[in-house]
Amino acid sequence: MKIAVYSAQPYDRRFLDEARAPGVEAVYFSDRLELDTVPLAQGCSAVCVFVNDRLDAPVLEALHAMGVRAVLLRCAGFNNVDLKAAERLKLFVARVPAYAPEAVAEHALALVMTLNRRTHRAYARVREGNFALDGLLGMTLHGKTVGIVGAGQIGAAAARIFHGMGCKVLVSDPAPTPQLQGVAERSDLDALLAQSDVVSLHCPLLDATRHMIDTASLARMKRGAMLVNTSRGGLIDTAAVIEALKSGQLGALAIDVYEQESTLFFQDHSSDIITDDVFQRLMTFPNVLVTGHQGFFTIEAMREIAAVTFANLACFLQGSPCANALLTPG
Numbered sequence: 001m002k003i004a005v006y007s008a009q010p011y012d013r014r015f016l017d018e019a020r021a022p023g024v025e026a027v028y029f030s031d032r033l034e035l036d037t038v039p040l041a042q043g044c045s046a047v048c049v050f051v052n053d054r055l056d057a058p059v060l061e062a063l064h065a066m067g068v069r070a071v072l073l074r075c076a077g078f079n080n081v082d083l084k085a086a087e088r089l090k091l092f093v094a095r096v097p098a099y100a101p102e103a104v105a106e107h108a109l110a111l112v113m114t115l116n117r118r119t120h121r122a123y124a125r126v127r128e129g130n131f132a133l134d135g136l137l138g139m140t141l142h143g144k145t146v147g148i149v150g151a152g153q154i155g156a157a158a159a160r161i162f163h164g165m166g167c168k169v170l171v172s173d174p175a176p177t178p179q180l181q182g183v184a185e186r187s188d189l190d191a192l193l194a195q196s197d198v199v200s201l202h203c204p205l206l207d208a209t210r211h212m213i214d215t216a217s218l219a220r221m222k223r224g225a226m227l228v229n230t231s232r233g234g235l236i237d238t239a240a241v242i243e244a245l246k247s248g249q250l251g252a253l254a255i256d257v258y259e260q261e262s263t264l265f266f267q268d269h270s271s272d273i274i275t276d277d278v279f280q281r282l283m284t285f286p287n288v289l290v291t292g293h294q295g296f297f298t299i300e301a302m303r304e305i306a307a308v309t310f311a312n313l314a315c316f317l318q319g320s321p322c323a324n325a326l327l328t329p330g
Contacts, residue, residue, distance in 0.1 A: 001025065001317060003072070004041035006033040007050040009266060011302060012074075016048075019306035021314065032262065038062040046070035046316070048309060051077060051293070052262035057085035064089045069329075070316045074309045075296075077232060078326055079205040090329040094312035094322055098153045100301035105157035107295035108200050108230045111254035115226065115289045116141065139197070142166035147196030148184065149212075150231065151177045155202030159184045162198075170196060193220045198228065205232035213237060218244040224251035230295040233259035238278050245285050252287040256295045265292045 001024045005016065008028035020026055027044065031037045033053035041047050047068055049055065055071060060082060063071075071086065073095040086093050114120050117138040125132070146162040148155050151173035159169045159180050169184035170192045171177055177186060189212075193199060199221065203209045213227065214237040221227070227250060229236055238259055244250035258264070260276055274280055282288050296305075308324060315322035322328060 001046070001313075002027065002044045003046040003048055003313065004029065004044040004068075005048040006031060006037070006040075006053050007266065011297075012050075015302040015306040016309070018303070019310050021310055024310070024313065033059065035059050035062060038066070041068055042066060044068060046072055046313060048072045048074055049080075051075045051080065052265065053080060055081040055086075057082045060085045060089055060091065064091065070094075070313065072309050072312055074305050077204060079232065079234070081326075083326060086327050091327060092316045092322075092325065092329060093327040094315070094325045096305050096308045096312075097324055099296065099304040099308065100298060101153035101157045103298040103301040104154045104202075104230050104295040105161055107256060107291075108158050108202075108228050108254075109161050111228055111230070111256065111289055111291065112141070112198055112200075112226065115252050115254045115287070120289065121286075141198075144168070144197040145170060145195050147172065147187070147192040147199045149173075149189065149192065149199065149201050150203035151175070151180060151184075152202060152204075154230075155200075156180055158200055158202060167198075189217075190220055193217060194222060196222060196225060198226045200228040201231050201235050203231050203235055205234045210234050211237040211240075213241065215240040215243070218249060221250065223249055226252040226254065228254045230256040233257040233261055238282070242278070242281055245287065252289075253282075253285070254289040256291045257293055258290070261293060 003026050005026050005028045008030055013028050016026060029040050033049050035058055038059060041063060045067060047063060070092040076095060076097050078095055081093060118136040122136055142165060144167050146167045147170045148159045149172050151171045156179055159171055160183055163169050163183045170187040171180055171184040172187050172189045172192045212235055218240055241250060241253060245253060312322055312324050
């Protein structure tokens with residue numbers, strides 16, 4: 001069995017090779033999967049892909065024509081997969097629905113703490129011998145209201161973390177949240193936005209959630225509040241956020257994801273000219289903190305991603321039921 005692994009970084013190779021079963025050959029490519037890179041999967045029965053790989057109908061059709069019959073997502077999100085096309089082609093599609101949810105939740109906290117207390121700026125100052133405190137004033141999070149939008153495993157972990165810090169936690173989610181009884185209060189989205197000092201997004205990217213943070217929702221937010229996104233970049237209308245930052249309606253922004261990240265993240269562009277004007281505009285704000293989609297990046301999460309990915313492959317090979325399958329050919 002031969003599998004083509006796209007968007008593969010050295011750390012992907014390390015953990016996937018640790019989990020790879022005998023008889024499975026993995027061929028690694030740093031290239032993202034798109035129509036031009038489909039031929040790299042020649043001779044493979046499966047492809048293993050990540051969040052910024054493209055799996056639209058033309059790509060899936062080209063893969064199928066080459067003999068690929070399984071798509072293994074080493075991530076939870078699947079908004080980059082045309083599931084209707086995959087179903088028509090009778091492809092097996094499986095994901096890793098939950099991997100160390102605390103890793104992403106802890107990163108959301110790290111972003112909040114860093115941006116609130118300006119520790120990134122303090123670090124740079126002190127290394128230059130500047131110990132002045134001007135410009136480093138933050139707020140005490142204890143007693144503040146934190147709104148969690150999306151109460152899946154990651155959102156629930158974030159709610160527990162902020163509750164443990166003495167924050168009042170509001171949660172907006174269409175599904176019931178019995179696991180958060182005594183930790184968070186349920187709220188509709190409008191009330192959550194109006195009351196929260198910090199709003200943290202933990203939603204999948206769907207048609208219903210795309211640009212859920214737009215001009216109208218930003219206007220409903222408490223003036224000067226902080227917005228955090230560790231889920232998917234498309235949840236935020238970046239142009240609207242920039243306007244809210246300029247007016248002061250939005251007090252601070254911390255993001256680990258970006259709507260146009262596929263051409264930027266996971267690569268070293270330190271010697272390149274970044275031509276994305278929207279991203280460059282974001283980087284001019286002193287109250288904006290950006291990390292490059294590293295919320296998931298812990299040893300525990302990487303091991304779980306690799307193990308579940310190959311467990312999904314084993315289900316495909318054996319024709320056995322797969323709890324993580326999005327599509328199973330009949």
